[in-house]
Amino acid sequence: MSSGDDPTGPELERMSREELVELGSSEDGVRVVAQEPAWRSADARGERRSRRRVTLWLVLSLMFAGAFVWGYLFWPSTYVPPDAPGHTAYLFYTPILGMTFFGMVASLGTAMVLYVKSFYPNEVAVQELEPGPSPEKERFTAAATFAEAGEETGFGRRSMIRRLGLTAFGVVAGVGAMIGIGGLVRDPWKEGDDAPLWVTGWRSIGGETVYMREAGGAPTDIRLVRPEDIDPNGFVTVVPFRESQRGNVKELLEAESSPDNPVMLIRLPPGTQVQNLPGREDLHYGSFYAFSKVCTHLGCPASLYDTRLQMALCPCHQSQFKITEGARPIFGPAARPLPQLPITVNDEGYFIATGDFPDPVGPSFWEIGRGTE
Numbered sequence: 162m163s164s165g166d167d168p169t170g171p172e173l174e175r176m177s178r179e180e181l182v183e184l185g186s187s188e189d190g191v192r193v194v195a196q197e198p199a200w201r202s203a204d205a206r207g208e209r210r211s212r213r214r215v216t217l218w219l220v221l222s223l224m225f226a227g228a229f230v231w232g233y234l235f236w237p238s239t240y241v242p243p244d245a246p247g248h249t250a251y252l253f254y255t256p257i258l259g260m261t262f263f264g265m266v267a268s269l270g271t272a273m274v275l276y277v278k279s280f281y282p283n284e285v286a287v288q289e290l291e292p293g294p295s296p297e298k299e300r301f302t303a304a305a306t307f308a309e310a311g312e313e314t315g316f317g318r319r320s321m322i323r324r325l326g327l328t329a330f331g332v333v334a335g336v337g338a339m340i341g342i343g344g345l346v347r348d349p350w351k352e353g354d355d356a357p358l359w360v361t362g363w364r365s366i367g368g369e370t371v372y373m374r375e376a377g378g379a380p381t382d383i384r385l386v387r388p389e390d391i392d393p394n395g396f397v398t399v400v401p402f403r404e405s406q407r408g409n410v411k412e413l414l415e416a417e418s419s420p421d422n423p424v425m426l427i428r429l430p431p432g433t434q435v436q437n438l439p440g441r442e443d444l445h446y447g448s449f450y451a452f453s454k455v456c457t458h459l460g461c462p463a464s465l466y467d468t469r470l471q472m473a474l475c476p477c478h479q480s481q482f483k484i485t486e487g488a489r490p491i492f493g494p495a496a497r498p499l500p501q502l503p504i505t506v507n508d509e510g511y512f513i514a515t516g517d518f519p520d521p522v523g524p525s526f527w528e529i530g531r532g533t534e
């Protein structure tokens with residue numbers, strides 16, 4: 162290199178850190194104020210011990226990942242009533258997922274912290290900062306310093322740790338992706354009797370009548386609802402009931418706890434002006450209207466009922482649904498009316514559902530891309 166000609170861009174890029182420092186790139190006041198050997202690995206024995214520890218935590222992380230995947234796929238996760246066999250196992254489903262996921266991420270994090278503390282040189286340097294970009298020489302020196310530090314950690318040389326570390330990262334990322342998109346494997350857009358997102362407990366099965374049963378109380382306490390049970394301007398929360406479920410505690414509990422099932426059965430005051438949504442003119446019975454209680458924003462129960470304004474309110478993000486206008490949202494983040502359940506009264510005088518909801522129940526995002534109203 163000829164003296165007097167300051168090297169620029171590509172030439173600087175090819176130079177080592179020492180050469181750059183010799184050129185004077187650090188003369189602008191970089192001062193190393195503390196320098197210690199890497200923690201615990203100053204000698205060969207210390208290094209071996211550190212390596213074993215990091216390896217152990219990485220293996221532990223992989224074991225937790227395996228346990229998580231196993232629990233996610235095979236542990237009983239559907240509701241089992243307290244007096245039925247398998248109830249205790251069901252209770253452990255969520256704790257098992259939580260503990261194994263925590264173990265997986267915490268072990269990986271511990272391995273990373275141990276690795277950095279054991280193998281990275283501990284150097285503290287300070288430099289006065291000037292306004293604006295640093296000179297070119299300084300920028301290439303910083304890049305060369307990073308590259309050198311990477312070499313010094315020996316990550317490339319320690320093949321066992323490198324492979325285990327990359328595998329653990331891959332597995333943790335894979336598990337995250339599995340949780341995120343695993344549910345979509347079941348195709349939420351699919352329709353039909355086995356499509357859980359489009360079918361609720363109000364659907365007709367084998368032609369059996371679906372009654373409206375008042376929610377709450379003991380599962381075996383069946384209170385079917387009749388028009389005279391609701392005062393004008395009042396409402397009750399109802400869940401589906403079929404005669405074949407009578408005495409079957411498991412099914413009764415399921416019908417009550419299934420998140421899609423709760424419905425507000427509202428009796429409007431006499432003389433109320435109602436504007437039904439197009440295509441929804443025949444879903445009500447006289448002044449009785451039935452709407453899903455599941456908010457179409459993010460699924461909270463939209464069940465605070467303002468009897469002065471005939472409005473259902475969702476306490477989570479304040480969406481308001483105008484019941485006299487087909488429960489369309491008039492305020493708040495909900496973008497879609499509460500789905501309306503088609504109802505009538507049978508010969509015995511009880512309310513029954515004449516079909517499932519014509520719209521999907523719950524948060525609006527399930528409709529993205531379907532073009533439904």
Ligand code: FES
Pocket residue numbers: 456457458459460461463475476477478479480493494495
């Ligand atoms: S969940 Fe109801 S407004 Fe957000």
